[in-house]
Amino acid sequence: MLFFIKKLLLPAAFIYSLILKLRHYLFNSGIIKSCKFETPIIGIGNLSFGGTGKSPLVIYLTKLLQSKGKTVAIVSRGYGRKTKGVVHCNANHTAIEIGDEPRMYLSELNNTHIVVAERRKEGIQLLLQSDDKPDVILLDDCFQHRYVTPSVLLLLTTEKKPYWKDFLVPAGYLRDIKSAASRADALVITKITDNYNALQKPKEWASRPTFSSKIVYGNPTNEYGQDINSNEAISFTGLANSVLFENHLKENYSLKKNFKFADHHYFTDAELENIIQFGKDTLNQPKYLTTLKDFYRLSDNQKSLFGQNLFTIKISTPILEEKELIQFLTNKNILKV
Numbered sequence: 222m223l224f225f226i227k228k229l230l231l232p233a234a235f236i237y238s239l240i241l242k243l244r245h246y247l248f249n250s251g252i253i254k255s256c257k258f259e260t261p262i263i264g265i266g267n268l269s270f271g272g273t274g275k276s277p278l279v280i281y282l283t284k285l286l287q288s289k290g291k292t293v294a295i296v297s298r299g300y301g302r303k304t305k306g307v308v309h310c311n312a313n314h315t316a317i318e319i320g321d322e323p324r325m326y327l328s329e330l331n332n333t334h335i336v337v338a339e340r341r342k343e344g345i346q347l348l349l350q351s352d353d354k355p356d357v358i359l360l361d362d363c364f365q366h367r368y369v370t371p372s373v374l375l376l377l378t379t380e381k382k383p384y385w386k387d388f389l390v391p392a393g394y395l396r397d398i399k400s401a402a403s404r405a406d407a408l409v410i411t412k413i414t415d416n417y418n419a420l421q422k423p424k425e426w427a428s429r430p431t432f433s434s435k436i437v438y439g440n441p442t443n444e445y446g447q448d449i450n451s452n453e454a455i456s457f458t459g460l461a462n463s464v465l466f467e468n469h470l471k472e473n474y475s476l477k478k479n480f481k482f483a484d485h486h487y488f489t490d491a492e493l494e495n496i497i498q499f500g501k502d503t504l505n506q507p508k509y510l511t512t513l514k515d516f517y518r519l520s521d522n523q524k525s526l527f528g529q530n531l532f533t534i535k536i537s538t539p540i541l542e543e544k545e546l547i548q549f550l551t552n553k554n555i556l557k558v
Contacts (some may be wrong), residue, residue: 234389241389241398248367255370256342260349261357261555264371266364268384268397271461271484273377274411276322276514277538278434279361283330285543286357289556292332294355296344297323298362299337301485307343310335316518321485322361324517329535341369357555364405365397373553376405380413380433385423407549411538412436412465430549432540438469439535441510444524449508449532453477455500456510457493459486459518466536470510477503487518493526500530512536 247253263282267273283293299308299320308319316324319337326335334355338344341360348354360371378384384402387393402408407430410420417433441449456470457480470476480496482488500507509531516524516533524531540546550556 230392231388234392237389237391238398241401245367245398245401253367255367256345257370258345258349258358260345260354261373261553262345262360262369262371263357263555264360264363264369264374265377266360266362266366266374267377268364268399268401269378269382269387269394270390270396273379274434274436274538275362275377276325277436277536278375278377278409278411278540279322279359280326280329281434281537281539282359283326283333285547286550286555287332289547291356291556292353293357293359294334294336294348295323295326295330295359295361296336296338296341296348297326297360298339298341298366299323300362301487302337304337305339307336307338307340307347309347310337315520317487321514321518325514328517329513341366345369364401373406373550373555374404375407375409376402377409377411379411380417380420383410383420383422406430406553407432409434409540413541430545432542432546432549434538434540436465436469437537437539438466439537441532441534443529443532445529447529449510451506451508453504454508454510454532455496455503456480457488457496457515458482458512459488459515460484460512466512466534474510485518488515488523490523490526493519493523497526506530508532510534 248255265275265279279295286293302318302320304318310319310323310327312327323335323337334348336344336347345358384399387395389395408426410433413433413435453475455477458466459482461484463481467479507530509527511533513533513535
């Protein structure tokens with residue numbers, strides 16, 4: 222049935238592909254200009270609508286570059302924020318002001334300037350005009366933002382749903398044509414499993430840099446640094462794809478229920494009170510689990526509703542071929558020998 226519905230939607234996807242091809246032609250031919258900067262810029266993006274692990278990879282790359290002595294800044298659109306224009310983020314900003322991912326970056330990364338801007342060029346220019354301009358800038362979720370040409374462009378796709386097996390919306394989950402992948406300097410296959418080696422990649426990636434990353438889940442802790450010390454739990458998530466996170470919880474805890482919401486969802490008090498009440502009705506000492514990104518979309522008042530019973534799990538996605546990645550970045554003049 223699902224396959225039949227997708228076939229019916231293919232004509233609409235074809236029309237959308239023509240629009241995208243025209244847009245790419247305008248950039249490729251120089252009719253629409255794209256800016257380049259002398260400062261090294263690493264772009265991280267995908268062809269699909271979310272769920273490929275961009276945010277944890279941004280954190281991983283920032284820490285890796287910093288370990289090599291580089292100062293790093295991040296420019297993000299700040300998806301879902303209520304502000305407009307260029308905002309140089311600081312610890313006083315909330316997720317509603319700058320977006321949940323930039324808010325998470327602020328808390329997880331030291332000595333890192335975070336800027337949100339719809340027009341990434343303006344965010345980059347702000348950073349480069351500062352007295353302590355960074356050695357490297359990371360562009361978060363920039364594959365479709367062609368007004369800036371990064372020094373290195375990384376394309377992310379998941380093992381379970383690689384872009385070459387997907388279709389354009391509305392027939393599938395791709396927001397860009399598959400041929401756009403040729404612009405990438407390297408492919409990063411994320412969320413790999415033990416069956417990763419069986420994945421058949423397209424021929425064009427046979428001789429081009431390809432990396433892989435695996436999800437690593439941290440131990441749940443609350444705001445006070447306390448461990449969960451319980452096997453029974455209830456979770457809530459606002460992710461593009463919560464399947465792997467939910468599976469992890471089921472494998473490691475007696476998960477009574479996961480309340481699922483849309484990606485980047487801002488929880489209402491009523492929704493949270495409903496979750497808390499479910500916990501009280503189901504468990505003697507209810508514990509609640511969520512991801513770090515979801516946690517930063519909660520207001521202080523909302524966090525207080527849970528008392529000490531709200532626990533977050535950090536998700537990291539280290540590149541398994543780190544030595545090869547360092548060599549790749551060295552060859553691209555991001556790092557120097």
